[in-house]
Amino acid sequence: MHFKTYAGTAYVLKGINLDIHENDFLGLVGETGCGKSMTCFSILRLIPPGGVISAGKIFFRGEDLLQKPENEMMKIRGKRISMISQDPSAYLNPLFTIGQQLIMIIRQHHTLTKAESIDRALEMLRVVELPNPQRIMKAYPHELSGGMKQRAAIAMALSCAPDLLIADEPTTDLDVTIQARILELLQKLREERHLTIIMVTHDLAVVAEACEKVAVLYAGRLVESGDVKSVLYHPKHPYTQALLRCSPGIGSREQPLEAIPGRVPSSFELVSGCDFHPRCPHATAKCKETFPSFNRTGGNHYVACHIYGELQN
Amino acid sequence: MSGEENSERATLSEVQASMPENGNPLLEIDHLSKEFAARDSIFRRSRRIVHALRDVSFKIYPETTFGIVGESGCGKTTLLRCILQMIRPTAGRVAFDGVDLVKLPSSELRIKRRDLQMVFQNPFNSLNPRLSVLAIVSEPLRTHTKMSHGEIHDRILDLLEQVGLERDHLYRYPHEFSGGQLQRIAIARALSSNPKFICLDEPTSALDVSVQAQIITLLQNLQREMKLTYLFVSHNLSLVNHISDQIAVMYLGRIVEIADVKSLFENPLHPYTKALVSATPSLKADSRKDRIRIEGEIPDASNPPSGCYFHPRCPYAKDLCFVKYPQMTKIDKMHFVACHLI
Amino acid sequence: MWRVFRRDYLSLLALAIILLIAIACAFAPQLTRYPEQGEGLPNLGERLQAPSKAHILGTDELGRDLLARILYGGRASLSLGILVVLIAALIGTPLGMVAGYYGGWIGQLIMRLTDLFLSFPALLLAIAISAALGPSFTNAMIAIALTWWPQYTRLVRAQAVSVRESAFVEAARTIGVHSITIILRHILPNIISVVIIQATMDMGAAVLMGSALSFIGLGIQPPKADWGNMLTSARIYFSEAPWFAMYPGMVLLIVALCFNLLGDGLRDIVDPQSRRQG
Numbered sequence: 001m002h003f004k005t006y007a008g009t010a011y012v013l014k015g016i017n018l019d020i021h022e023n024d025f026l027g028l029v030g031e032t033g034c035g036k037s038m039t040c041f042s043i044l045r046l047i048p049p050g051g052v053i054s055a056g057k058i059f060f061r062g063e064d065l066l067q068k069p070e071n072e073m074m075k076i077r078g079k080r081i082s083m084i085s086q087d088p089s090a091y092l093n094p095l096f097t098i099g100q101q102l103i104m105i106i107r108q109h110h111t112l113t114k115a116e117s118i119d120r121a122l123e124m125l126r127v128v129e130l131p132n133p134q135r136i137m138k139a140y141p142h143e144l145s146g147g148m149k150q151r152a153a154i155a156m157a158l159s160c161a162p163d164l165l166i167a168d169e170p171t172t173d174l175d176v177t178i179q180a181r182i183l184e185l186l187q188k189l190r191e192e193r194h195l196t197i198i199m200v201t202h203d204l205a206v207v208a209e210a211c212e213k214v215a216v217l218y219a220g221r222l223v224e225s226g227d228v229k230s231v232l233y234h235p236k237h238p239y240t241q242a243l244l245r246c247s248p249g250i251g252s253r254e255q256p257l258e259a260i261p262g263r264v265p266s267s268f269e270l271v272s273g274c275d276f277h278p279r280c281p282h283a284t285a286k287c288k289e290t291f292p293s294f295n296r297t298g299g300n301h302y303v304a305c306h307i308y309g310e311l312q313n
Numbered sequence: 314m315s316g317e318e319n320s321e322r323a324t325l326s327e328v329q330a331s332m333p334e335n336g337n338p339l340l341e342i343d344h345l346s347k348e349f350a351a352r353d354s355i356f357r358r359s360r361r362i363v364h365a366l367r368d369v370s371f372k373i374y375p376e377t378t379f380g381i382v383g384e385s386g387c388g389k390t391t392l393l394r395c396i397l398q399m400i401r402p403t404a405g406r407v408a409f410d411g412v413d414l415v416k417l418p419s420s421e422l423r424i425k426r427r428d429l430q431m432v433f434q435n436p437f438n439s440l441n442p443r444l445s446v447l448a449i450v451s452e453p454l455r456t457h458t459k460m461s462h463g464e465i466h467d468r469i470l471d472l473l474e475q476v477g478l479e480r481d482h483l484y485r486y487p488h489e490f491s492g493g494q495l496q497r498i499a500i501a502r503a504l505s506s507n508p509k510f511i512c513l514d515e516p517t518s519a520l521d522v523s524v525q526a527q528i529i530t531l532l533q534n535l536q537r538e539m540k541l542t543y544l545f546v547s548h549n550l551s552l553v554n555h556i557s558d559q560i561a562v563m564y565l566g567r568i569v570e571i572a573d574v575k576s577l578f579e580n581p582l583h584p585y586t587k588a589l590v591s592a593t594p595s596l597k598a599d600s601r602k603d604r605i606r607i608e609g610e611i612p613d614a615s616n617p618p619s620g621c622y623f624h625p626r627c628p629y630a631k632d633l634c635f636v637k638y639p640q641m642t643k644i645d646k647m648h649f650v651a652c653h654l655i
Numbered sequence: 656m657w658r659v660f661r662r663d664y665l666s667l668l669a670l671a672i673i674l675l676i677a678i679a680c681a682f683a684p685q686l687t688r689y690p691e692q693g694e695g696l697p698n699l700g701e702r703l704q705a706p707s708k709a710h711i712l713g714t715d716e717l718g719r720d721l722l723a724r725i726l727y728g729g730r731a732s733l734s735l736g737i738l739v740v741l742i743a744a745l746i747g748t749p750l751g752m753v754a755g756y757y758g759g760w761i762g763q764l765i766m767r768l769t770d771l772f773l774s775f776p777a778l779l780l781a782i783a784i785s786a787a788l789g790p791s792f793t794n795a796m797i798a799i800a801l802t803w804w805p806q807y808t809r810l811v812r813a814q815a816v817s818v819r820e821s822a823f824v825e826a827a828r829t830i831g832v833h834s835i836t837i838i839l840r841h842i843l844p845n846i847i848s849v850v851i852i853q854a855t856m857d858m859g860a861a862v863l864m865g866s867a868l869s870f871i872g873l874g875i876q877p878p879k880a881d882w883g884n885m886l887t888s889a890r891i892y893f894s895e896a897p898w899f900a901m902y903p904g905m906v907l908l909i910v911a912l913c914f915n916l917l918g919d920g921l922r923d924i925v926d927p928q929s930r931r932q933g
Contacts, residue, residue, distance in 0.1 A: 031521040145610045146385075175384035176548065177607055180592035184606075202522060205551065205594035232596060246526030247596065248555040257555065259527035263491065397829050426831030438822035443844035453830045502826075 013038055014220040014275075016056075017294055020198065020213075022163075025190055027207035027228070028200045029243075030217035033264055036200045039217070040166045044081060045073050060164070079109040082157035086169040088149035091156065092141035098125075098152050099137030102159055109160040124155040129185060147178035151185070158189065165189075167199045171206065183210040204247050208232055213300075216240050219265050219275040222294060226301030236297055236308040238280045274306070282307055337411070338372035339510055339542050340396070345369040345405030347388075347395055351615050363615040365391040367566045369405070370641070373559075375509070378536065378543040380557030380574075382550050382589070386614045387563040389546045393512050396544070397431060398422060409510070427457040430503035434515040436495035440487045446473075446498055447483045453506035472501040475538075477531060493524035500531065504539065512544045517552070529556055550593040554578060559647065562586045565614060565622045568641070572648040582650045584627045621653065629654055666920020669913035676910060680729030687726055692719035694727065694878070703896040713898045716888050721902055728880035728903065733910070735796055735874070735881075736862030740854045742800040747807025748850055752838050754808065755815025766812065769805040777802040778867060785873040795874040799864050803857065810853055814846040852921045859914030866907055882907050 013035045020026055028036045041047050043058055045065065058065040060081065065073070077083075085091060093101060102121035106112065112120065118137075125133035128151040141149060150170060157165055167186065171179035187210060190197055201207060207214050208228060215225040216237065224237040235241045245258040262279040265271050274291055277283040286306050294304045347366040366388045373379040383389050395402045398414050407414045409429060414422060430453065433439035440449050450472060451465045460468070470480055476497040487495060496516060503511050513532070517525035533556065536543060547553045553560055554574055561571040562585065570583040581587045588607045607626045612618055618625050624634040631653060639651045684690045692698055698718030706713040712721035754765040772780075777799075784798035818824060819842065827837050862882075868874040869883030877884055882903045889900035 031523060147610060175611065176550065177384065177588055177592045178610070180594070181606070183594075203594065204522075205596050208596045209594040243522065244596065246523050248529075248549075248551040257526040257529050259530050260523040263493075264521075264523075399825065399828060423831040423833075426829065431826070431829045433822050433826060435822060439826045441823040441827075441841050441845070444840070448840075452827065452832060456830055456832050456836075499826075502830075506830075 013042070016217070016220075016222045018215060018222065018225065020164075020196060022196055023190065023194055025187070025197045025210065025212040026199065027211035027214045028198055028217065029202065029204060029207055029214055031202055031264060033219075034217040035220040036217050037168055040083065040168055040198065040200060043166065044077055044083060045070075046077075075109075078105060078157075078162070079160040080162050081164045081166065082160070082162040083166040083168065084150070084153045084157045084170055086172050088146070088153040089141060091153045092149060094141050097138055097140055098144075102137075102152075102156055105156055106159050120159065121155075124159045125152070127158070127189070128152070128155045130155070145178075146174050147182065150174065150182055154182075154185070154189070158193070158195075161193070162195075164196045164198070167197060169200055169202070172201070172203075179206075180209075186210065204232065204243060216243070219271070221275060221291070222302075222304065223276070224301075224303045224305075226299065230299060230301045234301075236301070236303040237276075237305050238282055238308070239276050242279075274304075336374060338408075339375045339410060340373040340544070341406070341408040342369055342371050342396070343406035343408065345392070345395060345407065346403045347391055347400065348403045361615045364566050364617065365614065366395065366402070369563075369566075369568055371561055371568065371571055373510075373542060373544060375542050376536070376540050377558040378545055378556055380553035380560040381544065381546045381563060382548065382553050382560055383563035384548060384589075384611055386565060386611050388566040388614075389563055390514065391566075392563075393431070393514055393544070393546060397426075397429065397512065424457070427453065427506045428509045429512070430506065430508040430510070431512040431514065432496070432499050432503050432516045435519050436492050436499055437487075437519070439499055440495060440502075442487050445484050445486055446478075449487075449498060450502045450505055453502065457506050469501075469505065472505055475504070475535070476501045477527075491524075492520050493527060496520065496528055497531070500528075500535070504535065507539075508541070510542045510544070512546070514546050515548065516545075518547070518549070525552075532556070550589055551595070562589065565612065565617050567622065567638075567651065568649075569623065569652070570648075570650045572644075576648050580648075582644065582648070582655055583623075583652050584629055584654075585623050588626075621651075663920045663923060666917055666923075669916035669920070672909065673913045673917065676729060676906070677733055680726050680733055683723070683726035683730060687720060687723040689720040689723045692723050694880075697878075703892060703899065705896070706898055712902050713896065715885065715899055716892055716896075721899065724880045724885060725882070725903055725906055728882045728885055729906070731792060731875050731879065731881040732862055732865055732869075732883065732907075735792065735799075735865040736858045736910075739796055739799045739803060739861045739865065740857045742796070743803035743857075744807050744850055744854050746800070747804035748811050748843075748846075750804070751808040751811025752815045752842055752846070755812040756819055756834065756838050756842060758816075762812070765808065769808045772802065772805040773809070775802070778864065781864060781868060782871070782873060785868055790873045790876055792875050795865060795868045798868070798873075799861060803861070806857075807850065807853065811846055811850060814849055815842050818842050818845045848921075848925050852918050852925065855921055856915055856918030859911035859918075862914070863907065863911050 030036045103117045106117045106120050122133045130136050130151050171182050214228050214231050216223050218239050224240045242260045273288040277287040292304045292306045294302050349363045351361045351363050381389050394400045450469050559573050560577050561568050564585050570586045588605045591605045609626045620636045621634045624630040633653050639653045641649050641651045701714050701718040704714045710720045750765050754762040780802045781798040788794035866883030869881045870887050875881035885903045893900050
């Protein structure tokens with residue numbers, strides 16, 4: 001499946017072309033305001049009021065999601081494409097037990113008897129490695145820790161066996177040790193269930209650990225994408241390079257963090273040419289005029305840069 | 314600004330060599346403990362005691378950066394509050410420049426506050442939205458000195474320049490600034506009374522990575538220029554590794570390991586430290602190989618496990634670990650661990 | 656902020672009306688042909704006349720021009736309402752801030768005192784105090800202000816408690832700022848908008864209460880005009896001269912309504928609802 005979108009109002013997204021293949025584990029990386037969350041909402045057509053997708057198509061298994069009527073989208077959400085978010089409390093209704101919520105979702109998309117639904121729910125809780133699923137079924141969200149809530153949210157998201165899971169910063173609020181286990185869980189689920197995962201994060205290290213492919217966003221546009229090893233070890237776009245240089249990592253103590261001068265342009269500003277040129281150490285005159293096309297530079301490594309993104313065969 | 318001065322930054326070995334054994338620590342924490350009474354909602358009589366901090370001890374030497382790392386519930390925020398005397402410790406000593414802050418009467422404590430400042434985590438909340446930048450940054454000066462308006466004005470302008478802000482920001486208000494700029498204002502405020510010691514409570518958690526880099530570089534430069542000592546608290550081990558000279562790892566209100574930065578990463582001794590190091594995501598793929606998995610969740614602080622707090626999750630736990638909390642053992646001159654297995 | 660206010664036509668209208676009435680009352684001697692009648696001089700020859708060219712709104716039971724009486728009466732009624740609220744806020748706000756910031760026994764003391772005053776129905780308390788002190792403008796003002804301050808204390812205390820917990824107050828404490836300075840420099844500016852909104856809305860109610868007191872004879876005494884005591888007289892003559900009651904009544908209503916609308920408008924600025932984009 002592949003998609004490309006443009007979205008309006010304050011120009012949150014200015015042109016994203018992305019191909020995601022089955023069973024990919026893609027990391028969508030960028031800083032605040034780069035449009036990564038909006039991309040996810042666009043896929044699910046859950047854009048907040050006031051937002052408009054002004055151009056583009058999103059193909060999911062050959063069908064353009066942007067053309068579908070709402071009632072069909074509702075069938076897709078949760079059943080074929082699922083999403084979990086940074087704060088699991090947003091998904092977990094504090095008034096219902098985990099079991100009740102799981103069963104509600106299962107019954108919405110499938111016709112199963114009550115007993116079958118309960119079994120399915122229990123099974124999902126086991127799949128996400130929650131200890132003592134029976135007890136969890138009867139527990140309320142506030143009784144669970146952050147990590148457990150996120151696992152429950154994953155269980156809910158996967159309960160109808162979707163093809164695609166979108167995870168919007170799922171581990172940002174969690175402690176490091178818990179984060180590691182959630183990432184492992186996601187990897188395991190991907191293998192076992194042939195799941196495709198898009199994970200949004202601001203942390204390049206998380207992408208390096210867990211993802212297989214990565215797409216880097218800047219100011220609403222895709223600037224680089226490809227395999228994790230390729231992009232993170234041989235970054236071509238100056239923004240990606242800068243981002244790597246300013247991320248602290250264990251063992252990088254001797255190298256100072258190099259800050260990127262300047263600031264990310266706000267979505268109300270439209271910068272001519274390449275969005276990054278005001279901050280790019282290698283900017284040329286051409287960079288100020290036209291936005292570079294998204295070109296392939298070997299394998300499936302794509303870059304949008306006049307200088308580094310030359311076509312290669 | 315960041316490029317040229319980095320070459321002057323002292324290498325780790327130079328810093329270690331200069332770390333005095335006989336020099337006096339600027340801040341010495343001695344057996345610090347803090348208990349909170351948590352009332353059980355159902356049974357009003359039984360009051361559970363939460364040991365937010367227990368027997369915390371460490372020393373911070375001048376012009377160094379001491380990092381504190383831990384996950385939620387480890388007590389790092391409580392520790393900062395106790396050091397600054399925002400809350401009174403239940404037991405222990407907080408010796409700043411030789412003087413125990415816990416025992417000081419409030420009038421003298423106020424004077425000491427001039428030298429001991431703090432930068433908070435959330436720059437959007439830690440500045441009064443109704444005050445101008447000038448008012449915010451000059452507050453320590455107005456509290457502790459009798460400088461005239463003109464003198465204050467000039468000094469603040471200098472400070473703004475030092476932290477990388479513009480002169481015309483002086484009369485603006487917080488809502489006009491971005492997160493990174495707000496944190497610079499907060500840093501300027503912390504610096505205005507010319508302190509010796511600054512506590513930094515996750516100063517960059519709310520910021521983007523590239524902005525974080527700017528702020529960290531700024532902090533490092535300022536430390537050199539103004540001979541500051543930092544206490545840097547964070548949950549991000551990579552960041553703490555980058556900026557600190559020494560690190561203390563906390564778990565459930567206790568310190569489990571203290572070491573200088575190099576030793577901590579090359580030779581982590583406490584199982585929790587090892588787990589933390591291996592769980593921290595790294596850009597280097599080869600770190601995936603020796604992942605140490607720890608099971609379970611962080612226990613409830615009001616009901617910690619018996620014996621060593623980490624034993625339920627520790628892959629190496631022995632019988633003794635269930636029973637007795639390990640003492641802090643000195644491994645070598647700067648490395649301390651609380652573990653039975655050493 | 657002003658941009659939002661400008662869009663709220665109703666509040667702007669309300670503000671305009673209040674200002675219009677206030678200015679008119681302030682310039683009462685200039686605006687009426689019958690200033691002496693406004694002051695109280697009877698004109699028995701023209702008692703209870705319907706509205707006419709000579710007397711635009713008619714005359715009262717002593718023949719005085721109604722418009723003049725209303726304008727002169729407005730001076731008393733409006734100023735009473737505004738002053739009462741100011742006094743109540745000036746008493747209640749500091750008490751609330753102290754109770755909120757310090758808490759402890761002093762907070763408890765202040766709040767119990769507040770509860771005490773609040774447990775009396777306001778009007779009855781005002782009547783009692785006013786009767787005890789003797790009927791006059793000043794005493795009416797004191798009476799109502801005494802029933803009104805607890806509201807401000809309660810409101811301010813709640814706000815102060817929440818502001819006290821904010822990070823910038825904690826920051827001020829780590830700097831070593833004195834408590835009183837914290838209250839004045841950090842807490843007060845952040846709660847003042849709430850107080851202003853409440854005060855604006857209360858002014859309407861205060862005008863009404865003042866009129867109520869004078870209606871039963873405990874406020875401004877005749878021959879001085881005041882919307883309340885005009886209604887006292889107007890009540891008796893209602894069947895013969897309905898305009899006598901209508902006009903002062905209407906003015907009261909309009910003033911109270913406008914203060915309310917103004918307060919609502921101000922509140923909308925401070926708590927902006929989510930506005931739709933585009």
